[in-house]
Amino acid sequence: MPAPVRTAAQWAQFGRDHVSHGLGRMQDLVVVKGEGLDIYTSDGQKLLDFTAGIGVTNLGHCHPAVTAAVQNQVGSLVHMQCSIMFHAPYLQLIERLLPVMPHPSLDQFFFWNSGSEAIEAALKLARKATGRPNVVVFQGAYHGRTYGSGALTRSKPIYTQSTGPLMPGVYTTAYPYWHSLGVPPSTSEEEIVRLAKHQLDMLFRQQVATKDVAAIFIEPVQGEGGYVPCPAPFMNHLRELCDKHGVLLVIDEVQTGFFRTGSYFSVNHIKGFRPDIMIYAKGIANGFPLSGIVSNKEIMATLDVGSLGGTYAGNAVACAAGVAVQDVFASEDIGGNVNARAEQLYNALYALRDSPKTAPLVAQVRGQGLMAAIEFRMPNDPLTHEGLDKGTHIPSNIGKRVQEFCLSKGLVVLTTSCFDTIRFIPALVVSEEQMDKAMKIFTEAVQNVANEG
Structure with missing residues (x-):
């Protein structure tokens, strides 16, 4: 019998009904295709993936050399x-x-x-x-x-x-x-x-x-x-x-x-x-x-x-x-690209850390290569209040709000840690243009939270 045709919403509901409750998800989107750093969902969205499957698809989705090797191996x-x-x-x-x-x-x-x-x-x-x-x-x-x-x-x-x-x-x-x-x-x-x-x-x-x-x-x-x-x-x-x-x-x-x-x-x-x-x-x-x-x-x-x-x-x-x-x-010079794109990424994060508008939100920027993070301040964590004037308002759930804004603009990023942290872990083949696009979206997201308070 042919498989039933379902809408994106029906597939998402099917997943919620039948995938173990113990498995959490950031979103109930259904991804149907990946190419490089782009992923495509069943409802027609194209998203810039800065997660790489949590550091797995380091060469991007469906890298041609890997695909060819796998296809050849499956036949032997x-x-x-x-x-x-x-x-x-x-x-x-x-x-x-x-x-x-x-x-x-x-x-x-x-x-x-x-x-x-x-x-x-x-x-x-x-x-x-x-x-x-x-x-x-x-x-x-x-x-x-x-x-x-x-x-x-x-x-x-x-x-x-x-x-x-x-x-x-x-x-x-x-x-x-x-x-x-x-x-x-x-x-x-x-x-x-x-x-x-x-x-x-x-x-x-x-x-x-x-x-x-x-x-x-x-x-x-x-x-x-x-x-x-x-x-x-x-x-x-x-x-x-x-x-x-x-x-x-x-x-x-x-x-x-x-x-x-x-x-x-x-x-x-x-x-x-x-x-x-x-x-x-x-x-x-x-x-x-x-x-x-x-x-x-x-x-x-x-x-x-x-x-x-x-x-x-x-x-x-x-x-x-x-x-x-x-x-x-x-x-290929993958390491060289990592170091060049990492410099681009950290410069954007440092700009957020140092800007008078967004500095009150940022506790620390850190990482190594394309394993980078920005930790936000938390209202109930005095350690993250260092350098702030007494009485400065610190918004709640900064990272989650930034993450949601990024997704609305077509960028997928992940949180991490029991502290309020967003991590950047894109494929190592990320281009200068893709990094620039991602950092512009992310900067806008942090500025948006700063404006909303």
Whole structure:
């Protein structure tokens, strides 16, 4: 029987009726096509997508090289389960990734489907390799929503509320971010690092012995926590501490990897930095479900044969997409475009921060590469009131209002964090013209909220 024809409104209602209530959405629009940074909805709207599927379609929707590779792979081999035999795209992808690892010690890979699953694999590996039960994570961290990964997530309680008890043995310390440390946003990086190091030291003095800790998990730029870059001195401190106490340092590059921050991986910004285990996903395959972990042979050798696996782990079509993505990175100056467009983006955000008209709305501009954020002031958060004259009116829900205005003008942006923050995460192939258009819309949106109050 032919499929029933539905209007956009009917499709949206169908989704509300039959898609799990637990799945939230920004809008009930139905997207039917994507091309580059443009998406098209079933009701005929063309929108400029500055979300990239939350950092997934780094080369834009339906990149021609990725599409061709996938079409070719579908015609030759769709699936070979990884516990039965190798398949060529799996090995070819490793071949492409080996030369771009942030440290040469990272030379053994395992592919899975999602970031959460990769976190689970890293947890298993860290505990097995060290024989220790506990892990340390940071306030604001987002590592997933499954039971293991969800136990490591500290960005919002909604992801695990009313579903406990979660995996035990997880300890939390302050991320080097002014909100986590209770200091104003103007606090120097040196002082923020000092305070975060002190909190970590107190954790090991009072809550858990280092000899019982298998790993420290950290995002080099927190994602759901607010697009907060971790200062290099703190990352280096973690490396020294882990080496001293036999703790594994696990770097979650799920959102930061594959040129999102201007380098292949965010930790490339720190000269000679060595993760013990690195987690990747999202941008690796431009929209096809693929994730994984990488470590060195010594650590990986501690695993029992058969302890890792999964029906669709390292699927042939997803791996072929991943190979095509790496080939584009190798042949085009994606990093150069990221850095040029990031400068354009930050200049627009700094202008909002510094303008007398909109400065009373802006708490901070921050980010790394095309992983950028603007945090707005909040009426009930005194830390964000720094620099304001007493009695200055701060509008409520600034970020949500800005987001809605942008959508009405054809620009899709996302909020993030438990604080009032909008993040910018466009495809890395965004053009100068597209960035200019987006920033004009966004500037108008912030000015509109300033006018409305």
